[in-house]
Amino acid sequence: MLVASSPAFHALLPRSLLIDRVDRSVQNVALTPTAPELPLKTLLQITVIVCLGAAVGGRAAELVSGSIKAVQGSCSVQRGAETMTATQGMHLMEKDVLITGPDGYVAVMMRDGTRLSLSPETKLTIDQFTYDPSANKFALFLDLGRGVMAYVSGKIAHFSPEAVRIQTPVGSIGTRGTRFVVGLGVTGRAQ
Template identity: 25%
Template sequence: MSRLSKFSPLVLILLCFLTTPAVASNEIGKVVLIQGKPLVERQNQHLFIKRNDPLFTEDVLITPVGSKILIKLEDKTTISLAENTQFELSKYQFDKKAQTSDVSFKMLKGAFRTLTGSIGKQKQPKFEIHTPVATIGVRGTEFWGGMIFSDALDVTMLEGKGVYIKNKHGQVEITRPGDGTMVSKGMKPSEVSMWSEEKLKKAAAATELKQQRQNESEDYLNY
């Protein structure tokens, strides 16, 4: 007789709960579309993720070569990640009733595209994405950021109220769609200037999933 057979069924069930790692973070959104085989790093484990899987604070999303992901947060903010990206959902606080927010994410490498939801409509939203060279903050907008054209960080606003980019060396703000800036390590953000049509198309293509365009009108985007 094995040692486990000596325990009652109830005790065995309790043991299973005790040995199963619990998710300590809060659920903040879900996966709505994937391409390839994206992963999530959660509690020191790397797990494959699929459509409709829940996401939690402190999750690190990883998109290997050939993989992309589109996620939707509680306030209906959407974020799409290019391949070869690592993106940490560090902090997400959203109070719909009080109209307050405190969001702090990290792009460790790669590229992303974000369209803010209810948070972007707040009077004083707090939504920042930290990168190795600068912090990107929004005032309610759709914007793109990435480190895929060079070692520098590129940021552009696609539409909306504005995006600020800052580090200890300086700060700039983008207020016109199609304008962008570049930030190299140890340097202040460059002067804001209009991106070429070719660069805008390359940025959009990097973060667009194959099925995203045809599915954008479907109900799967409803959280």
């Protein structure tokens, strides 16, 4: 289980297979009858739920930070050592790096409802993403390395504005429920 839950292992699996497998296992456990029965059996069930939850199931939603809503032109996602072509619907994870080409635009929806769009020649890293309202845990740390990003805040900014930070090479941005756009090196650039 330790191996199966490691990020390295997850990275080896196709997204669809991983999520499907993870969610199925949780579903099967969750649908097990939970009416009072023998203490030993109950204990066993709880153990199974806790183990799966911690090792696999609990990570499924945590692993996914958002999804790609639209792509125009050439855009890619760097995940660890791997570079993938960005496609509509692709799930994004913490530490993913979005890179748009000279003709590339990409739109993203984070799991807290934060919405982003990037213009050509942009590099954006999802440094940290935590959205867990039931535990009151929030973090949205983005790093805009170059290019242009438009941003509309979501639930994290609503619940915990100080948990939102956008870093750029010339300064960082803190927000209060807001819509803004950052352009690095934009003067004279026609779009």
